[in-house]
Amino acid sequence: MKHLTFRTAASFLLPLLLLFSVFILLRGHYLPGGGFVGGIIASIAFVLHAFAFGLGQTRKLLRIRPMGLMPVGLALAVFAAVLPLFQGLPLLTGLWLSKPIPVIGLVGNALLFDLGVYIVVLGVALTIIFSISEAV
Amino acid sequence: MEIILAVIVGLLYASGIYLMLRRSLVKLVVGLVLLGNGVNLLIFLLGGLVRGKPPLIPDTATYLGQVYADPVPQALILTAIVISFGLQSFAIVLIKRTYVVVNTDDMDQIHSTEEDDDY
């Protein structure tokens, strides 16, 4: 697995896949995709990296433990969900910025929410796979 | 097509249950996965099958046309798939843990109903 070409490929693939995952996340509101699939793709990117360079390297690259991603993502999602509460609206009511942002399109709390999903899924997938690989 | 899919669904249910009745813990979990797949397909089937019309609003329109696949079951299945994934990965790790603790995946080795409280 630690073959040189694979390593090289992996080191290139990581940023590419990450970029692709963000792309999938952002376009989710218009075309197939979304936070969930985006998160999975991102985690596959890291898993490939881990196969190529070993878990230790990937952990170093990640800086934070994958476990730590989960509360962050959850907090983001909940924040997006409760935002309307402060305006006296029910949970998860859609709130939108009036002007679209270039490339991304309209931005609202739904996007924030999807971002939370993305981060949670990334954290979950990495936690599970990393701990299994370490335990094997 | 619906008929064949319904048969497939039934087959998935049957095989899932059958595997759950086996002695191997691994087979049990495979059975659970198949059962989960069967349920997802059932939701899909009962939501109505539509070919080649994904529930995506075309660039030019602001709403879906006359014929489109029902998006609601799809959303439900998506949620269900993800949840099943959580449960399945837990189950898979449980197999491992069972093996570590009990040293077998033979279900008949782990049927003691008595508690050993001598630890």
Next chain:
Amino acid sequence: MLLAVLSGFIVASFVPFLGKLLRGKWSFLLTALPLCLFLYFLNFIPQVSANKAALISYEWVPSMGINFNFLVDGLSLLFALMITGIGTLVFLYTSAYMKGDRYLDRFYGYLCIFMGAMLGMVLSDNIFTLFIFWELTSISSFFLIGYNNENSDSRKSALVSLAITGLGGFFLLGAFALIGNISGTYSINEMIGSADALKGNGLYPVIIAFLFIGAFSKSAQYPLHFWLPGAMKAPTPVSTYLHSATMVKAGIYLLARFTPVLGNVPAWNNTLMIFGGFTMFYAAFHSIFKRDLKEVLAYSTISALGMLVFLIGLGTPDALLAATVFIIVHALYKASLFLITGIIDHETGTRDLAKLSGLRKVMMPVAVAGALAMLSNSGIPPSFGFVGKDLIYASTLGSELGAALVTGVAVITNILLLYSSILAGIRPFAGPLPDAYKTVHLPDWRMWVPPLLLGVGSLLLGVFPGLIEGGIVGPALLSIDPTAPAFHLQLWHGFNVVLALSAATIGGGLLLYLLFKPSVGQPAWVAGLSASSPKNIAGYLSRKFRELAHLWTSLSQNGYLRIYVLVIISFLTVLLAYKSFTEVKFYVELSKVSPLTSAEMVVMFILAAAVIYVVYTPSRLAAVAAMGVIGYCICLIFVFYSAPDLAMTQFAIDTLTVILFVLVLYRLPKYIHYSNWLIRIRDGVISLFFGTLITILGLEVLNEPTSKETTHFFAENSYALAKGKNVVNVILVDFRGVDTMIEITVLTIAAMGVFALLKLQLNKYDQEL
């Protein structure tokens, strides 16, 4: 009034905090409680004897119609006075008898609760409050009987008595629920109005059967009597209190109370007469073979209770009068005898009749008390017992059905009882004093005065029965039988049949005593009888019951997961099949079915093949691989039928699942099981049947026209209102965003679980629960 009833509970609740004080020499102060209550209830006599019952109500659970309605009429006053009067003596006695006991405070606590519960029971007019207090007497007596809890016999008899009285309690609750339902009221007083409706109801036999089980369990009627002798393991004050005047009389009270509501029906009368009559004979017979003083008393108590049930069963005004009087008579002499037994036990350390004699020489006042109690017990004039026995004979002679038979049973019972009363009241004091007991001395006055008082009371009432005639007995009789004629209690009726019977009883009893020596002991044939006694039968049944429970549990709860799955699926399948075949019309509308393309055909085929392969392959790895193939095929189905999001997700998830499986399986040992082919066929048939049902169900549901209201709303508003063009995604993050929010929570928890499962290794010290 509420305070009066609850005072026992209130005092009891302070007991734990006053523990030290009560364990010391101040314990007798608690006697003030029953004494005050006794005086309080005495105040009601003028009002009640004027035939004005006092009804005092407090709301408790009005929405259920359950309130504290306390009714002070003749019957309840009679019992209240007995409970508090004898209570006073028992409390006083206890302070000396149990002096220095480690847990005297607790003992008093239970005693207070018990007294409160008894009072509440006899005063309640509401059947459910009555029931509540009824159960509280069972519970508090459980603690009293099991007071010496480190002794295993003591524990066992507490359990037995709780089991029997508890069993009766639940039946009583059933009876009450039924009575309340039919009569539409929970007030006993108001029920008398709907007595006919109750008696005419088809469920009347059930009602009285349940009521009788309740009453008999408490009042120790055959065959539910055997807890009572066992309950003698309790300290003597408990036996005195519970078995002379209070708890065992609860059942009698209940029967008397419901006589105007449910009585005067052949089923009622005959059942009571049969059970009461048999019990009184059976227990009296057994009492003469007992050599332990307390056991003698226990059996004679059961016999007396049988007599009371029998008299209530007779049901004539005469019989009810006799019952009323006999309740008092019995309370007085039996309490006295128990207290005396306690003194003997306390001072000599034994209750064995074979060892005891001549104690009059060292404890004269006790001997006098014993003699007085014996007089009353035997019905020898001029004791109150004689008045009572006269009334009993008068009523049996007046019985319509077989006067000779019932009188005969009553006479024989009384002869036997007389024998046992001599055993208990005279024998320990008569004869020479053994050397061993030379040093025995008279106990503290608090112990010997109560029995003496009771003995003197019996005598006094015998000579002047008029003392309680109008104030207590009369009103009590009227509340049992509102139509009872006026009567006059007297010692001397002149020479008549009744007197002759009394004389015969006394003569017979004395003769028996002379002929049948206590030292002879229990003949073998009596011991043989006990093999088929209810106690042994109950023991046998309970053993069999436990075996059954064991069998059932080890069969159903066998620990095999697959059997559980099998049971659940079979249960579901049977129900589904039954419902489907009886209520669903099968048809498949082919016009709605869409055609099949060749690509789809291939995918379906692969899918089916993979499923079959998963089932048949003996290799785990192969099974997992085939499972992956199944997932990808499903993914393709999603692609064919316009679900790109699903396809992407299914693909990603399936891949991940397979990877996880492989990571785990990698280290598992090779292990192949071949189940018995019969089992495989059984499992296969059930699974296939279940699968088929799901298929059929799916096809049938497809035929139904469905409202697509929700779908249309989403289709139209997804972009307009939620600003998204991928409707599935809009549903996920907006329309049904909550689902998604929880879904990622599930994932998080699962990841935590996986992490903990893999990483958490407990050392031995952490494994404690």
Next chain:
Amino acid sequence: MMTINLIILPVLLQFSLAILLLFFWRRIFTQKIISIAGSILSIVVSASLFSAVYDGEILTMQAGNWGPPFGITFVADTFSATMVLLASISAAAVTVFSSVTIKRARMKFGYFPSFHFLVMGLNGAFLTGDIFNLYVWFEVIIISSFVFITLGGKKVQIEGAVKYFTLNFLASMIFLTAIAVLYGLAGSLNMADLAGKIKTIQNQGLVQVTAILFLVGFGIKSAMFPLYFWLPDSYHTPQAAISSIFAGLLTKVGIYALLRVFSLIFIPDAFMKSLIVILAAMTLISGGLGAVVQTNMRKMFSYLIVCHIGYMIGGLGMFTVAALSGAVFYLIHDIIIKTNLFLVGGLVYKISGELNMKRMGGIYANYPLLSLLIAVPLFSLIGVPPLSGFWPKINLFSESFTTANYFLLGSFIFGSIITLSVLARFWSEAFWKKWEHPVRKPHIRYYDQMPQSERAMLIIPILFLSFISLYMGLGAENIFRLSNQIASELIDTSAYINAVLGSVTTNVTP
């Protein structure tokens, strides 16, 4: 507008607590403080929700501001608000108890976050008005219970976990199948909307079949005969605090779902009623027989859970206002009492170091006041009047007469007698008996080795819950009024349906 969001507050509070705790992953002390403080706060929040709906008003909230039946509706009627309140009370007690009894190693692996996720799931399940959303909440509940039941798993625990996992997973799948069929039939997921739509379906036979699926799905979760086998095989394996929250709430959420679905969507017909009644009777008998043979304290308690489920199911099966009121009262009583029972089990274990009651003893002699305290839940459980377990039996007994379900009545009596006898035996063995040859196990930290503060943390929850039980018994009037109100809302669902569907609002997205 604030009141509307009040509905979701109990859920959000637990959710935020759990997330907050995740941030303090390894800091046990901080976790304990946050958890206890949060649990107490959640009692306040749920109490205010309860007081908002107590007078019969039904609050609804449309998540995302999408009118029903399009979005997900949250509904707080008296029933759900009561359940939420009870859940937070039980949970708070267990939090305090677990802060002392759960081992540090377990706390380091997410005990507290999972706990609050679990309670969040419970609250969500009680409050949701959407059938698929209910499924999702159920999944939160079961996955967090899986984490609990395996946390630090030894052999027995893993064995229990495998059974627990499999059968609960199976239940979820059956539940999901039922939802699939229901959606296929009615095209809606909103329960109030379904209540109306289900009546218009041509093929009512299919509706009945769906009802069977729901019955079995929820029946597994609520431990109904013959679907309960996972429970006695698993509930005794985890730590006392965990078992107590399981015992108090997990099966009850199944009962809640049964009561909700079978009163709102599938009104039981004659067949269904008699089916449920028979199952209830069998549950009582089978659970009771199981309890008789146990000498292991916690296994005996587990069987008692099963046995007592029969009372509630029986009330549902008779389906009259009075019977449902009895069932609801029993449910209210049972949540508190079963939580307390397992806490008591934990305390007894801490005192004696034993699980088998044959080897216990002497508690009464050594800890008289504690014994008195423990007697309260035990006697409430038996149904000694006037404690809380007694009251619902009046309704249940008398309704089984009026509906002529004599077999059910018999099993009610049977269940009561069994409970009485097994608990009396437990009392006699563990409390009364002299403790012969007590053996001290080195790895257990016994009650008498604990400092005063830790003992208090063990006693306070039991005291608190016992006090509530006492209140329920002596102040039964209030509970009866509550359960009557709930029962009449269950029978006459028009208020619920109107509250949900009547408040159709157009989307007012700014």
